[in-house]
Amino acid sequence: MKSIQELEKMRQETLEKVNLRRDRKGTRIVVGMATCGISAGARPVLMALLEEVKKRGLEDVTVTQTGCIGVCRLEPMIEVYKEGEEKTTYVEVTAEKVKKILLDHIVNGKVVYEYTIGAYEK
Amino acid sequence: MAKNILTDENFDKLQLAIDENRNVKGALMPILHEAQKIFGCVPLEVQKRISDELKVPMSEIYGVVTFYSQFTLESRGDYIIGVCLGTACYVKGSQAIIDKVSELTGTKVGKTSEDGKFTLEATRCIGACGLAPVLTVNEDVYGRLAVGDIPGIVSKY
């Protein structure tokens, strides 16, 4: 190691990989991955989320899975927990919708109302 | 049992270890560790070779070998049973465990059974205090023991 820059580079590269195990601050995105969710296509959603998070270098965002969120007919569903914010539930999510959710909500802080469960119910 | 351990092959291995460490400062300990691994013990013949090669007096080597408990002058049994007598195991009753092992193998603590099968040792803490009391047979560890478990363990070997 010849310079601090090299060390910092290594740190950044690995940080993404191990970030899950640090103190859980920031944003948590949970994908419903019970049998219903998986059969409705939750896995591509999960992969899209992981990819987008990585692409944008969102350090404080963790993507994780959970069991059945409960409204199986609206699967795939994801829930976003942001610090200081109520939980937001998005329904019938697709890989396309993921991109918009990440950009508008996670990066710019604007909830994408038309995808949320509230919008659907109306 | 008198296995012949002082073979040419073993001495060749020892020579390699000596050559590798010759220029290291304080080479004696690393070489003795290797010797113990190669021969299973460090008898006088082996000490003599190390002495000749390193130009260190035999008396000094003998002194070092006998000081440390990891080095032994005689070879040990095929199965080394170590019963932990560390504090945590002791307060949980490992003395009774060691007595039972001794009775079943016919081996006194620190000795090797006559057929060369078992060596019984009272070891210091092996750090598996969560499993106390603990015994090891070579690499295998048995924990959370009761005296009643011992016959089953010994009969496996």
Next chain:
Amino acid sequence: MELYRSHVLVCGGTGCTSSGCLKIVEKLGEELKKHELEKEVQVVKTGCFGLCEAGPIVIVYPEGAFYSRVKPEDVERIAEEHLLKGRIVTDLLFKDSVEADKIKSIEQVTFYKKQQRIALRNCGIINPESIEEYVAFDGYSALAKVLTEMKPEAVIDVLKRSGLRGRGGGGFPTGMKWEFTAKAQGDQKYVACNADEGDPGAFMDRSVLEGDPHAIVEAMAIAGYAIGADMGYVYIRAEYPIAVSRLQIAINDAKKHGLLGKNIFGTDFNFDLEIRLGAGAFVCGEETALINSIEGKRGMPRPRPPFPAHKGIWNKPTVLNNVETYANIPQIILKGAEWYSSIGTERSKGTKVFALGGKINNTGLVEIPMGTKLRDVIYEIGGGIPKGKAFKAVQTGGPSGGCIPADYLDTEIDYDNLISLGSMMGSGGMIVMDEDNCMVDIARFFLDFTVDESCGKCTPCREGTKRMLEILEEITNGRGTLEDIDKLEKLAKTIKSASLCGLGQTAPNPVLSTLKYFRHEYEAHVIHKKCPAGACQALLEYIVIADICKKCGICATKCPVGCIDGVKGKEVYFINQDRCIKCGACMGACPFKAIKKG
């Protein structure tokens, strides 16, 4: 680099390896493959989580779900339910982590809640065999900071102000030690690490080396820079094979990445490290004995002065610190002296790692701020005494320490308080004893250890400890007299003041402290020939309680020497004391609990 959505951490410390974690890792691999999760879930073998009692331990992040005593057959369910479907397998979780149907993550479990992890901060979190992961958790940043921004004197100054004291036992201020060595004259200086953790029942150094070996490499390089040394030795017990191999991997990786070797971080600082194996001699934990052993001699202590700071390895100035001490140093450099000195008590700063063992529910490794009460460690973190037994004493400091009775449970743990109670911090063994442990027998046990490990160089230790052991054996065998107790005390004080090294000077502590707090137990042994705890076999008597005996005769059939007389169904059974070998078989066999020992 792959990004995983979930990390499964499996403890690969010695405790969990002994209870079979390798099979778990293997099985996890198979299951992930079966469910095609290899690209989503990463399995990491880490260092010790500390709660060895509950091993093998598996932790799943990001939930922080804490599975304990996992068996290979449980892995299938964890993989299918949790990793595939995201449903935590509640019944496999650590018992304390489920409360009123709410699942707590590992940080919230009582065992961890009161702890503050500095030396153990990476243990159980990173893969100890990956230099990248260490770097990701700020590893080697302290070394970078020191080499590029600080003068050696400034490093020493930070350490001095932090108040860090040696964690190996004596508690000497680390900054001062470094300063002495830095100022000593010498063309060549050395840095050494004492990893010859020999106290029975103590394993914190091993856990640091197994869980976070790079921290030691980094800290030793920092020490090298501060004192002007380019070579370091880690002296480690050969009994710790996992620790040795992980440290070797760490050293090799550090060399490969130029974090050891020449011109580190482009500066003119060079530093190299070598491992030296101990060979099973407790006395080598004493600094001058350790130095002799590194030099390839019998590990006997040298008289001090000269101290190692002036004449250490090959008579060159040497700074020698313990593993846990080093583990604190990178953090102190990064977070500052003020941060560190804000933790702890007036004269003992920071945290201390203890290996909690003996008669306690949560056996394991705990790191607590100095000043925590003994009671909190034993009853809150440790979860109290099993089987509802009564607490009798806690032993700290291993064979150099003493037994602390219940009256002092509210003592705040720090160097000075423990010494004033006749014990010491030592390296951090903390063994809990209950009503069934005889304090005379415990003293005998420790003396047996010191007699075995005395190097034989000085007479007080070589002869004196042997005589003390003989007296203790007489007492536990019921042949002791009151004069013996006085003799024991006098001998103990002589050995304490006249021995050459720390081993001899502290060897009488177990006896002196038990004499101070449990003299009545000694007296019961010599006057009444009774062992109140029922631990000393020679003084035991098994007696049939006539009122309870149902005359079934089971005891008589179980007795291996046929010393129990009676007539089945007609006569209460009776144990002939002169023939009884005190094996206890009758007591175990009696269905009515009609046999007592006393």
